[in-house]
Amino acid sequence: MLPHRLLGPTATGRAVADALVLHADRGAREANPYYWHRAQEGTARLLKEIQSYGDPQLSAATAELLDDPGSRGAWQRLGDLASAAVGASEDGTAALAGAAWHVVTKSRLGYHVGEGYDRELRPDPEWRDWTARPPAATETEPLAHIVIPFRDRSEERTRARNLVACLAALGDQTVPRDRYHVTVVESDSAPRWRETVLKYADEWLFAFSDRPFNKCWTVNCGVAHARRRAPYLCVLDGDALVDRDFVRRNTERFLRPGTGGFMCFRDLSYLDPAASAAAVRQRCTDGQAAPDPDALRWFAVQRAPGLCVWVTREVFQSVNGMDERFEGWGREDIDLVLRLQLATAFDQYDDRMLHLHHPSSAQLKDGQTVNSHLPLLSWAPTKPIGRLERFTG
Incomplete structure (x- = not known):
């Protein structure tokens, strides 16, 4: 029918x-x-x-x-x-x-617009002055390692604002802060955001590159060079706004027998600018456990492969991490997910995941992404992954 x-x-x-x-x-x-x-x-x-x-x-x-x-x-x-x-x-x-x-x-x-959505809402202009939440210094082995690849050299600083919101939300969790380690890897031609990042994250690493942003290499650098190791890895985009139970809920999913990795969501909720402002205000300023969907407007990217992937460190290493040949936007996330699905028992859950708005850098040529020429499932590196000196000449 x-x-x-x-x-x-x-x-x-x-x-x-x-x-x-x-x-x-x-x-x-x-x-x-x-x-x-x-x-x-x-x-x-x-x-x-x-x-x-x-x-x-x-x-x-x-x-x-x-x-x-x-x-x-x-x-x-x-x-x-x-x-x-x-x-x-x-x-x-x-x-x-x-x-x-x-x-x-x-x-x-897909599309969602809540009854309480206010299209006139604007971002908090004081985001740089939010109260810092630096984690307590510890060298104990954490349960989870969250790696966030990042670059923002724009005048608008929208991605930097999103990163601060992401880190603030990660600092407000239902599990003790020493049980997870947050590494932000800034990949750029010059370091710009170290002081801001270290107000909230455990660790900031710099990976020099004057080429188009390479998420895969940046993530691999974070996994390879983090100060503390953990059995569970989370590859998280800096535009994600997570709820208060994000770390507990997802680390406990590895207790399900046979689990090697998973995506914690099916549809990605891509917020518009006003909804992003509302979500950040509710989660980071008002201290809500999660933003109210009734106040939000988003475009649902169904079965999106990116934004957030959880995997054991052992499995990540067995597939040689992310494919460092991908540069710019497109296909790098689906390539990782496909290789993980071949390598391990890989699950998918249905949590709501919010993506904060930023100006898009994605480009298509004849309807295809800039990476369409790279065959999926073909990553076979001949050198160690995540070399910080890769682009230093």
């Missing part, structure tokens, strides 16, 4: 509104340019079906949402009108409904 017949008019109306937000909102493209590019044929087909249907009110609501895709009111109005149309004439709207569900189920992008 087709989704619009199985789930009914209300769900179908929302599918129409969601699909058109994905079509028009730049934030959907920033969440994942590759998936967004692949979805455009489907969203264009939906627009044609709405035009062919010939309902003036539905057409006007569509134009309103396309003009302002961030408006919750415009999204709600279009969803309500589409629901009413489907409810009144299921057969007459079959093509329109089918086009909407094709986008929602095939594009690998």
Whole structure:
């Protein structure tokens, strides 16, 4: 049975509104340019079906949402009108409904906007002055090692602000702070953020590179050169905003027999700028255990391979870490996940993972990422991984 017949008019109306937000909102493209590019044929087909249907009110609501895709009111109005149309004439709207569900189920992008979302909210301008939470000095072996690759040389400093929020959230956990070690590896042509990082993290490492950002090599450097070793590794992007139980919940998952690694989420919630400000305020300033989804707006990247991967140190070393040939955005995370799935029992959970907004650096050429020429599953290094001196000449 087709989704619009199985789930009914209300769900179908929302599918129409969601699909058109994905079509028009730049934030959907920033969440994942590759998936967004692949979805455009489907969203264009939906627009044609709405035009062919010939309902003036539905057409006007569509134009309103396309003009302002961030408006919750415009999204709600279009969803309500589409629901009413489907409810009144299921057969007459079959093509329109089918086009909407094709986008929602095939594009690998979804949409959420809460009733309490405030699109006017702005980031805390005082993020540099947040109270430092330096971990207590200890040399005991931790249970988990969290490695965060990082670079920010922009004027906006958005990624640096996100990193501080990420580190502040990691400093507010339900397990003792000495049970996990946080290493930030800054890879750049010059060190810029050491003092800021060490307000919150156990360790800052610098990996010189004047080339496009290489997440894989940067992560490998953090694993190879950390001051303290741990049996469990977490590769975490600096734009992640984790909840208070993040470390406890995920380290305990390794107690499940046979577990060598896992992803703790299925769909990545890519927040827009206002929602990022709300989430950071709730988690880092107000001290909530997790942000309230009702106050947030996000694009869901379905089955995203990146942002956060947990793996035993033994398994990470057995697959030679991340593939250091990848530079720039795209495919490096899926390559690691595929190799882990071949190497060990690899699980996937369904936690909510929040990605804070930043201007996208991703680029596509003819619809492909800059790394599309690199064969997946082909990493076979001939030298030790994570060499800090790799780009020093």
